[in-house]
Amino acid sequence: KDEVEPKNGRKTFYTVEEERIEQAQRSVLISCPAKTNEKKFLKYLSRHGDINKYFFYESYGMYAVVEFVHKESLTSLLNGTAIPCINHEATMPFKSRLLSLRNTGSVDQSAPQCQSQTTIPINDLIQRLSNENSIDHQITSLTEMYQLTEENVCLRYLVCSLLKDIAAAYFPECKIRPFGSSVNGFGKLGCDLDMFLDLDDISGRNVKKPKAGLSLEYQTKRAASERAATQSILSVIGECVDQFGPGCVGVQKILQARCPLVRFAHQPSGFQCDLTANNRVAMKSSELLYLYGELDHRVRCLVFSVRCWARAHSITSSIPGAWITNFSLTVMVLFFLQRRTVPILPTLDHLKDLAGPLDKCVIEGNDCTFVSDFTKIPLRDNTETLEQLLQEFFEFYGTFAFSRMSINIRKGREQSKSEVSPLNIQNPFDAALNVSKNVNGTQLERFVGLCRESAWMLQQREFNVPHSQTRAATRDRAPWGLAALLLPSVSQAAGVKVRKN
Amino acid sequence: KDEVEPKNGRKTFYTVEEERIEQAQRSVLISCPAKTNEKKFLKYLSRHGDINKYFFYESYGMYAVVEFVHKESLTSLLNGTAIPCINHEATMPFKSRLLSLRNTGSVDQSAPQCQSQTTIPINDLIQRLSNENSIDHQITSLTEMYQLTEENVCLRYLVCSLLKDIAAAYFPECKIRPFGSSVNGFGKLGCDLDMFLDLDDISGRNVKKPKAGLSLEYQTKRAASERAATQSILSVIGECVDQFGPGCVGVQKILQARCPLVRFAHQPSGFQCDLTANNRVAMKSSELLYLYGELDHRVRCLVFSVRCWARAHSITSSIPGAWITNFSLTVMVLFFLQRRTVPILPTLDHLKDLAGPLDKCVIEGNDCTFVSDFTKIPLRDNTETLEQLLQEFFEFYGTFAFSRMSINIRKGREQSKSEVSPLNIQNPFDAALNVSKNVNGTQLERFVGLCRESAWMLQQREFNVPHSQTRAATRDRAPWGLAALLLPSVSQAAGVKVRKN
């Protein structure tokens, strides 16, 4: 039943990351006229070397991502590329790997096939799911439709790589690493692109003392604190992105935030981007989520279904506020899977015990060590179906003692709350922190109410088997199962229920 | 009597510039402990390759400029250089060619000899000049003491080169070219460093149309105008200099000025720096002044003396205002030398007639063409002494018809004024512009009064021959000749005179 295969086999997080970063460095992003002859296009580019893979997509016009076999092909390609000459003095003569294809020859009639980079609208989803024959199929089908495609992941790494070129102008050895849902396995098409500017590899930064005698050091500017240094670096990079970054619009420097960041929209990819620096724990969280997601195919399926359900009922939101975040929701699913009679997921403490010497990792005093090698992790033989798990998830959280207990995936067991926030999900790498501190009582109540209502619905025969009759006009079935859970009526019903209690 | 030799033989402006830029790229600036053993230091550096030349100087501590024979030596040197590790997280890990030498071995007792990068104080100058035996000697002596030294010019190009590294991060083919008094031959030790960011060489910027068929272009950001593009570029570079540029302090972005600029102090060199972009005419003015200065050794001598005299009496100032600028003063000297009975300098129109095809140059519609090859310029046989010329300079401007006439070095002849400004010095490359528009009536009157007073003094035997008696205590002579012209009493006398008129 492994219809949703772990896409990169069983590679560790860092192996996948390194491969992707390297591929992205051999790639280029090209804006193309809508009518572009694919064959001519490939022939034109192949003069610079063999192409490994490529695809087209639409986003404010048509674009192509082209990955060469050798990095040198890019050098050759860029050498033959011109700065646009019309009104040239008012152009920022900044060269990047975002190019435009011009066709001054005969107009082509064909248009290449485009890969979609967005999810289908919720109503279409509901319809598609209703046509499946079991809730299990609905859940895997939703996951397949929502999860990042191979192409979308390539595009994400390419955008990081383009941004890296800007940052590398000053910090040649820096890396820009995606984190969060772009890489943790739980990303939905269209999710934002969280990026981390990693300056730790800058040679000499974490370096040996010089030998006796003469030695040379770079003269550098000092900042008042590590935070101030991060702010300065992000400020300059933000300025460059704003003034030079082709396709980068709406640049905001949010430097006073707890975690300073630069936010912008990358038009050619359609991604909303957040660039942070000095954010190593978030990177580690992403790795942990990735690992959990790879351990059992049911993990991702359940997370996608729960996230989609939560978004449909405005439990989560794209605007920050007192809402539960996708990250919190994911941790809740992981915790639930640890709490099965036969646990599907091991505790973080267990993952730590399995760690090898190379896995050791301490960040700002917090031990973030856990195993990276999947083969070392023994799994229990749990055979529950996705349908069962979804049902039980709603029951679990519909009756959880939120007022007394906190959720802790390190121990895999609820802990007595030592905090007043309505919802307490302990940060896996710093138990004293609450990942869901922002959530207020109303939002938690709404969540609990919806869980109960959804659990109830899944028990009704009316909802938990496919409707046999199809609607005359469209031949589509009426919503049932997971599809029914996404209908507004669920939240209306739950709203009534909460008010009744 | 050619005591002040043209320093670079008869090389054209651009030949000199190219050589200097290339030397600077092979050079590095190193902050050293005051007690540094020169031999050990050189031996340490020579491991990376042969050193072409080097020197030490003081400026908030001791520094060394080291020029390698090969550029590769620098790569090797920088590879062995570390980012400082104390409190490393709060350092900007930006690598430049400004380094610090550490000595963790035995403390050295010797200190290398330092080259001075500043002029002597005015009172010392007056004393030194008084000890010369003729006014001609006084004038050449002042010139020798004031003019930029070989080392100081190297340091100026090195600072440009360091700044170029910052700008080249985004515009790899850019150049940073010094202009103004740093290169026009009239610079005094300690004068500011005017720099021009030249983006015109960026390949493809001024480029051919693509052939029919497919072609690629860089996607670039557009600015509303050329001026807006310049402002954006300077804004980003200013930000980088401010946040990352080691030793760069007090960075001001003056982007709303007629000619937008970034101003900062470069502490390790002690230079006040002005970075502009898109300022090609000023570059051409500098070339013209350089050419005039190279034509006859008396040109520089006279300009230095007049500038020093003007500064001593606050005719010029380091603060912008209604004062005459050094640039205007220089043009006035050039004009005076064109107006001799046997002209010492040719007119700009004549220099234009002598130009070859490669000298052709039109900037923003203004013809800036003039000959660059010195050997093509025939010179007249004028044998006036520096003393005569200085005397005549003061008489010339003490009696010039400023109210009716403008100064025009293109024609080498005064023109009827078509403007109301008290002082009208026509821009050599745009006759409609007045280089001294800023000068008000009071300042012009002060200048004229001082010219008259100085002319009068130089005619008095009391002032125009060396005083025979030396002062008992110091064995120094009382001020006479040029030295006497620098005393405050001259301006006091002139002040009285102006008021009497």
Ligand SMILES: Nc1nc2c(ncn2[C@@H]2O[C@H](COP(=O)(O)OP(=O)(O)OP(=O)(O)O)[C@@H](O)[C@H]2O)c(=O)[nH]1
């Ligand atoms: N410790 C902690 N980490 C957080 C918190 N919020 C976000 N993060 C981390 O930052 C990453 C990116 O944050 P988001 O973009 O909000 O969440 P996401 O996981 O990418 O999910 P999307 O909503 O799909 O973007 C998350 O994956 C976490 O690793 C928080 O409240 N606490």
Ligand SMILES: Nc1nc2c(ncn2[C@@H]2O[C@H](COP(=O)(O)OP(=O)(O)OP(=O)(O)O)[C@@H](O)[C@H]2O)c(=O)[nH]1
């Ligand atoms: N056309 C024009 N050019 C000017 C004017 N002022 C300055 N420049 C140009 O800009 C250059 C640098 O200006 P400054 O730094 O003020 O003058 P400078 O010649 O370097 O002399 P210093 O006073 O020693 O710095 C000059 O050499 C001129 O080429 C002006 O009013 N008009």
Ligand SMILES: [Mg+2]
């Ligand atoms: Mg995210």
Ligand SMILES: [Mg+2]
């Ligand atoms: Mg100047």
